[in-house]
Amino acid sequence: MSSQPTKTQNQQAKIQNRKMPLQFVFLVPFVVQVVVAVGLTSYLSFCSERQTALLNQVVLGTTLFLGLVTAQWFAKPLFQLINASLATANGGAEQRIGKDIPVNELEEMTQQLHESLEKFTKVFRASPDPILISTWAEGRFIEVNDSFLSLFGYTREEVIGFTSVDLGLGINLEERAQVIQRLQAEGVIRNLEFDCCSKAGEIKTFLLSAEMIEIDGQACILFVSKDITERKQAELTLKDSEAKLSSILSSAGAVIARFRLFTNQDWTYEYFSAGTEAIFGYSPKELKANKTLWISRIHPEDVKTVIPQIFESVFAERQTKVEFRFQHRDGIWRWISDIIVPYRDEFADCWVVTCVEVDITERKIANEALQKLNANLEFQVAERTAQLQQALEFEAMLKRITDKVRDSLDESQILQTAVQELAVVLGATCCNTALYDLESGTSTIYYEYATINPGAQARRIQIAAFPEVYQQLLQGQSCQFCSISPNPVRGRVVMLACPIKDDQGVLGDLWLINQPDIAFNEPEIRLVQQVATQCAIALRQARLYQAAMAQVKELEKLHRLKDDFLDTVSHELRSPLSNIKVALSLLEVTLKQAGFYDAEPNRVERYLQILRNECQREISLINDLLDLSRLDAENDPLSLTTLDLSTWISPIVESFTERVRTQQQILSINIPTDLPVLTTESALLERVVTELLHNACKYTPASQQILMTADAFSNRLRLIVSNSGVEISESELDRIFDKFYRIPNSDPWKHGGTGLGLALVKKLVEHLGGTIKATASNGWTTFTVELPIRPTQC
Numbered sequence: 001m002s003s004q005p006t007k008t009q010n011q012q013a014k015i016q017n018r019k020m021p022l023q024f025v026f027l028v029p030f031v032v033q034v035v036v037a038v039g040l041t042s043y044l045s046f047c048s049e050r051q052t053a054l055l056n057q058v059v060l061g062t063t064l065f066l067g068l069v070t071a072q073w074f075a076k077p078l079f080q081l082i083n084a085s086l087a088t089a090n091g092g093a094e095q096r097i098g099k100d101i102p103v104n105e106l107e108e109m110t111q112q113l114h115e116s117l118e119k120f121t122k123v124f125r126a127s128p129d130p131i132l133i134s135t136w137a138e139g140r141f142i143e144v145n146d147s148f149l150s151l152f153g154y155t156r157e158e159v160i161g162f163t164s165v166d167l168g169l170g171i172n173l174e175e176r177a178q179v180i181q182r183l184q185a186e187g188v189i190r191n192l193e194f195d196c197c198s199k200a201g202e203i204k205t206f207l208l209s210a211e212m213i214e215i216d217g218q219a220c221i222l223f224v225s226k227d228i229t230e231r232k233q234a235e236l237t238l239k240d241s242e243a244k245l246s247s248i249l250s251s252a253g254a255v256i257a258r259f260r261l262f263t264n265q266d267w268t269y270e271y272f273s274a275g276t277e278a279i280f281g282y283s284p285k286e287l288k289a290n291k292t293l294w295i296s297r298i299h300p301e302d303v304k305t306v307i308p309q310i311f312e313s314v315f316a317e318r319q320t321k322v323e324f325r326f327q328h329r330d331g332i333w334r335w336i337s338d339i340i341v342p343y344r345d346e347f348a349d350c351w352v353v354t355c356v357e358v359d360i361t362e363r364k365i366a367n368e369a370l371q372k373l374n375a376n377l378e379f380q381v382a383e384r385t386a387q388l389q390q391a392l393e394f395e396a397m398l399k400r401i402t403d404k405v406r407d408s409l410d411e412s413q414i415l416q417t418a419v420q421e422l423a424v425v426l427g428a429t430c431c432n433t434a435l436y437d438l439e440s441g442t443s444t445i446y447y448e449y450a451t452i453n454p455g456a457q458a459r460r461i462q463i464a465a466f467p468e469v470y471q472q473l474l475q476g477q478s479c480q481f482c483s484i485s486p487n488p489v490r491g492r493v494v495m496l497a498c499p500i501k502d503d504q505g506v507l508g509d510l511w512l513i514n515q516p517d518i519a520f521n522e523p524e525i526r527l528v529q530q531v532a533t534q535c536a537i538a539l540r541q542a543r544l545y546q547a548a549m550a551q552v553k554e555l556e557k558l559h560r561l562k563d564d565f566l567d568t569v570s571h572e573l574r575s576p577l578s579n580i581k582v583a584l585s586l587l588e589v590t591l592k593q594a595g596f597y598d599a600e601p602n603r604v605e606r607y608l609q610i611l612r613n614e615c616q617r618e619i620s621l622i623n624d625l626l627d628l629s630r631l632d633a634e635n636d637p638l639s640l641t642t643l644d645l646s647t648w649i650s651p652i653v654e655s656f657t658e659r660v661r662t663q664q665q666i667l668s669i670n671i672p673t674d675l676p677v678l679t680t681e682s683a684l685l686e687r688v689v690t691e692l693l694h695n696a697c698k699y700t701p702a703s704q705q706i707l708m709t710a711d712a713f714s715n716r717l718r719l720i721v722s723n724s725g726v727e728i729s730e731s732e733l734d735r736i737f738d739k740f741y742r743i744p745n746s747d748p749w750k751h752g753g754t755g756l757g758l759a760l761v762k763k764l765v766e767h768l769g770g771t772i773k774a775t776a777s778n779g780w781t782t783f784t785v786e787l788p789i790r791p792t793q794c
Contacts, residue, residue: 124145125145125146126145126146127145127147128147129147129224129225129226129227130144130145130147130148130151130152130206130223130224130225130227131144131145131147131148131222131223131224131225132144132145132148132159132223133213133215133220133221133222133223134163134164134220134221134223135218135219135220135221136180136212136218136219136220136221137219138163139163139164139165139176139221140161140162140163141159141160141161141162141163141164142160142161142215142220143160144156144159144160151198151204151227152167152169152196152198152199153198153199153200154167154199164176167199168197169196169197170195170196170197170203175194179192179210179221180221183210183211183212183221187211187212188209188210188211189208189209189210189211190209191207191208191209192207192208192209192210193205193206193207193208193228194206194208204227204229205227205228205229205232206225206226206227206228207225207226207228208223208224208225209223209224209225210222210223210224253275253278253279253358253359254275254356254357254358255272255273255274255275255276255279255280255356255357255358256271256272256273256354256355256356256357257269257271257272257273257276257287257354257355257357258270258271258352258353258354258355259353259355260345260348260350260351260352260353261311261314261342261350261351261353262349262350262351263349263350265311267291268291269287269288269291271284272284272287272288278359279326279328279334279336279357279358279359280294280297280326280328280329281328281329281330282294282329295307297326297327297328298324298325298326298327299324299325299326299327299333301325302324302325303324306322306324309322310322310338310340310353313340313342314340314342314351314353315351317342317343317344317351318342319339319340319341319342320339320340321337321338321339321340322337322338322340323335323336323337323338323360324336324338334359334361335359335360335361335363335364336357336358336359336360337357337358337360338355338356338357339355339356339357340353340354340355341353341354341355341356342354387523390523391523393425394425394523394527397421397425397527398527398530398531398534400421401417401418401421401531401534402534404417405417405418405534405535405537405538406534406537406538406541408538408542409541409542409545409546410542411435411446411539411542411543412446412447414535414538414539414542415433415435415446415447415535415539416447418433418510418531418532418534418535419431419432419433419447419448419449419510420449421531422510422512422527422528422531423449423450423451423512425527426512426520426524426527426528427514428512428513428514429450429451429452429493429513429514429515430448430449430450430451430452430456430511430512430513431448431449431450431510431511431512431513432445432447432448432449432450432456432457432510432511433445433446433447433500433508433509433510433511433535434446434461434508434509434511435500435507435508435539436463436506436507436508436509441462441463441464442460442461442462442463443460443461443463443470443508443509444458444459444460444461445457445458445459445460445461446458446508450513469481469497472497473497473499473506473509474499474506476499476501476506477499478496478497478498478499478525478528478529479496479497480494480495480496480497480519480520480525481494481495482494482495482516483495491516492516493513493514493515493516494513494514494515494516494518494519494520495511495512495513495514496511496512496513496514496520496525496528497509497510497511498510498511498512498525498528498529498532499532500532500535500536500539501532501533501536502533502536502537502540504540507536507539507540508539509532510528510531510532510535512528577615577618577619577622578619580611580615581612581615581616581619584608584611584612584615587608588608591604591608621756627760627763627764632763636767638680638681638684638767638768638791639681639683640679640680640681640791641679641680641681641682642677642678642679643677643678643680643682643685644675644677644678645671645675645678645710645717645719646671646672646673646675648682649669649671649689649708652686652689652690652693653667653669653693653708655690656693656694656697659697660697660706663697663700663702664702664703665697665700665702665703665704665705665706666703666704666705666706667705667706667708668705668706668707668708669708670707670708670709670710671708671709671710672710672711675710675711675712675717676712676717676789677789678717678787678789679789679790679791680768680787680791681768684764684767684768685764685768685787687760687761687764688761688764688765688768688785689719689721691757691758691760691761692721692761692783692785693706693708693721694757695757695758695783696721696722696723699723699726699781700723700724700725700726701725701726703725704723704724704725704726705722705723705724705725706721706722706723707720707721707722707723708720708721708722709722712789715788715789715790716786716787716788716789717786717787717788717789718784718785718786718787719784719785719786719787720782720783720784720785721782721783721785722780722781722782722783723780723781724779724780725779726779726781727776727777727778727779727780727781728774728776728781729776730776733774733775733776736758736774737758737759737761737762737772737774738755738759739755739756739759740755740756740759741755741759742755765785765787768787768791769787769788769791769792770785770786770787770788771785771786772784772785772786
């Protein structure tokens with residue numbers, strides 16, 4: 001016979017079904033304690049030893065307090081609720097639980113408890129730290145969270161019901177027995193460090209916290225661990241680095257010290273590394289025992305600045321570096337470099353200061369020597385720079401004086417320039433220069449530049465009156481001296497005298513005068529000597545120029561006399577030659593009338609022709625001389641006409657046709673018809689063309705060419721006459737236009753000449769406003785005439 005379950009039976013079933021989750025109720029206070037402890041332990045891994053001790057005390061008190069509170073808070077109502085649920089299942093629906101909870105609220109409270117347990121289960125499983133529960137007797141795992149499974153690489157089925165030995169976690173029975181023994185003695189384990197092996201064989205280091213708990217009357221152990229594998233590796237790396245650093249510092253002679261500085265500026269030493277005796281002369285024990293010993297050995301001058309600087313950097317938690325003198329036990333002062341590294345210890349309410357101290361005495365000594373060397377070098381560089389700057393200024397002044405005096409041919413200007421420049425650059429109170437007259441034995445001051453008491457200019461001094469000075473100057477030697485007795489005008493002064501001399505002798509001197517306490521140094525004396533040398537060169541050059549100009553004037557005078565003589569002679573000879581020419585014509589008529597032509601006509605005609613030719617030759621020479629004289633005077637204005645060169649030149653060329661044919665020469669004329677109309681004096685241009693063609697026919701051998709061409713460019717007309725078969729040398733080209741100059745051995749036809757033809761051509765071309773030049777190359781000689789198409793005189 002079957003029946004429906006009653007409401008009481010259903011409640012019992014629900015309670016029975018929820019029995020396993022209720023086991024976690026007993027874990028709540030312990031989990032809270034462990035989580036708090038693990039969290040604080042994570043922080044402790046980054047704290048100092050003293051901080052760790054203080055925090056351990058705080059953790060222990062906190063966990064005990066939270067355990068009591070949470071146990072009372074959770075356990076009492078939960079046990080009441082469980083008892084009420086069981087009573088309700090047994091039929092006591094109207095019974096009240098205690099005095100405060102009616103039975104009819106049981107289901108609601110049960111539901112809330114179930115939800116709370118589910119939330120706790122989620123927290124348990126989601127914790128980032130591995131949490132596990134094992135039995136006390138056998139150590140079999142009855143519950144683990146997901147962090148444990150993830151960290152060790154197992155599934156839940158592989159873990160539940162097995163021991164750590166079964167899983168190969170690396171915890172053997174002996175180690176577990178030690179944990180059980182410690183739990184029995186202390187009831188709790190905090191921060192026990194141990195190594196475990198994951199499923200994959202990876203060794204990990206954990207901090208383990210454990211407590212004894214009871215679940216459903218069974219003794220169990222709750223384990224909460226913290227993975228510190230990375231921290232341990234970092235610690236190992238840090239220890240290795242510290243060992244290396246300690247080795248380096250030890251080999252470098254450095255000392256590490258640590259002390260605590262409190263807010264009242266009191267301090268205690270905690271640590272001194274090896275090497276303190278080598279640097280300070282005292283052992284770590286001595287320095288720790290007497291905290292004022294270290295400061296008392298600092299130099300009194302340094303302690304006033306170093307100690308406040310250290311305190312200031314520590315209180316500001318700022319790293320700093322100080323250097324000071326420390327008196328070693330042997331009494332020798334040594335330089336110490338101290339790097340201060342502070343940090344704040346909040347729990348101890350002080351600053352922990354680490355110092356790295358190094359003996360830098362040798363470096364300081366080397367630095368001081370280097371500084372002295374640098375100072376000496378800087379002084380030398382500055383001195384050398386000043387010398388170079390002075391040398392550059394002197395060089396610039398010397399160049400300036402040289403340019404001025406060499407460009408001048410005036411002796412007064414040369415001396416004035418030198419005196420003024422020297423006085424300004426050297427800052428002398430007075431500078432003057434004198435020229436010697438050795439025949440009269442005097443020295444005359446030609447120029448003076450003075451800032452005070454001038455008045456020596458034009459003064460004449462007898463050289464014999466001061467033999468001690470002028471004897472050195474006449475030998476070409478400079479001298480510097482102080483006046484023995486004060487000068488009535490200047491007082492006591494320093495004087496420098498330098499001769500103005502060249503390879504031909506002494507011309508004069510340069511004097512510089514200064515205050516008695518300001519002597520002239522070697523560079524200044526050398527500058528004065530160089531200026532004196534330049535003055536000597538300029539003076540000699542000026543005198544040579546004056547002599548040359550005197551000679552030029554004399555030559556010009558002679559040239560004028562010559563021209564006047566030639567002009568006079570030409571005029572005087574022209575009239576007799578004209579008379580001779582007329583007489584020859586009358587003689588020819590007379591001879592013909594007397595019958596001499598009939599007797600010997602050829603002989604008489606030959607004699608008469610010789611007389612005519614020579615007479616004409618002399619007349620031509622006289623005409624050329626008169627033309628040259630007139631052109632030199634430049635008094636004749638141009639009588640300008642316009643002409644077409646291509647038609648104008650034909651009659652002139654025609655007059656040479658027979659001569660060219662007779663001498664078997666080749667004459668070519670190439671005058672373009674499109675040349676611009678030329679404005680010039682026709683008679684003078686005809687004289688130029690005739691003379692150039694005559695000169696070409698005269699010097700061109702048989703079968704060679706004579707070529708005449710013309711062109712126009714840039715408002716100028718160019719006429720070119722060339723002949724082949726003869727080439728004039730470069731040395732002859734420079735003189736070809738000189739008066740009376742004839743090229744030797746270059747007249748194949750033996751026509752002779754006066755040497756005035758080309759000189760007259762050049763004068764005529766220049767009178768027409770043009771130019772002429774002669775060139776020779778490749779067996780050709782070329783004369784090029786350039787004329788303005790329209791002269792500027794128009």
